[in-house]
Amino acid sequence: MITILINIFTVVLILVALFLGMIVLMQRAKSDAGMAAMGGGMMESTFGPDTSNVLGGLTIKATVVFFLLSFLLYLGYIYQRAHPAAGKSALPNISAPATLPAVPPASAPAAPSAAAVPATPAPNAAPTTQPGGPAPKKP
Numbered sequence: 195m196i197t198i199l200i201n202i203f204t205v206v207l208i209l210v211a212l213f214l215g216m217i218v219l220m221q222r223a224k225s226d227a228g229m230a231a232m233g234g235g236m237m238e239s240t241f242g243p244d245t246s247n248v249l250g251g252l253t254i255k256a257t258v259v260f261f262l263l264s265f266l267l268y269l270g271y272i273y274q275r276a277h278p279a280a281g282k283s284a285l286p287n288i289s290a291p292a293t294l295p296a297v298p299p300a301s302a303p304a305a306p307s308a309a310a311v312p313a314t315p316a317p318n319a320a321p322t323t324q325p326g327g328p329a330p331k332k333p
Contacts, residue, residue: 200270207263214256221249 196270196274200267200274203263203267203270207260207267210256210260210263214253214260217249217252217256221253222246
């Protein structure tokens with residue numbers, strides 16, 4: 195239930211943030227040197243001579259709603275983390291094996307031991323035999 199409310203509040207928070215951004219951009223600059231982003235003359239014809247008062251009031255109300263929704267989402271996430279649903283936890287449960295296998299699988303090749311690998315003979319040295327290999331040829 196809390197997850198549904200968190201999702202709804204998140205969507206409403208995004209919409210309020212977009213609305214708040216548009217309201218801030220529609221306001222006239224204090225210096226009156228330039229036009230507002232959405233058009234200065236058009237705003238006066240829409241809201242009348244009290245355009246700055248209307249937009250200022252909307253900005254304050256949208257800001258209060260934005261912060262209230264942000265705080266409610268914060269509380270919702272805290273509640274969700276402190277009270278995980280039955281069977282569902284905030285973190286996944288990973289089961290580890292109780293013991294490791296004693297021997298490597300038969301399909302894995304065995305590493306050669308140091309005694310089984312012969313040293314490289316000197317260039318004029320007599321040939322050596324390898325265990326299990328063919329006998330050297332006599333000259």
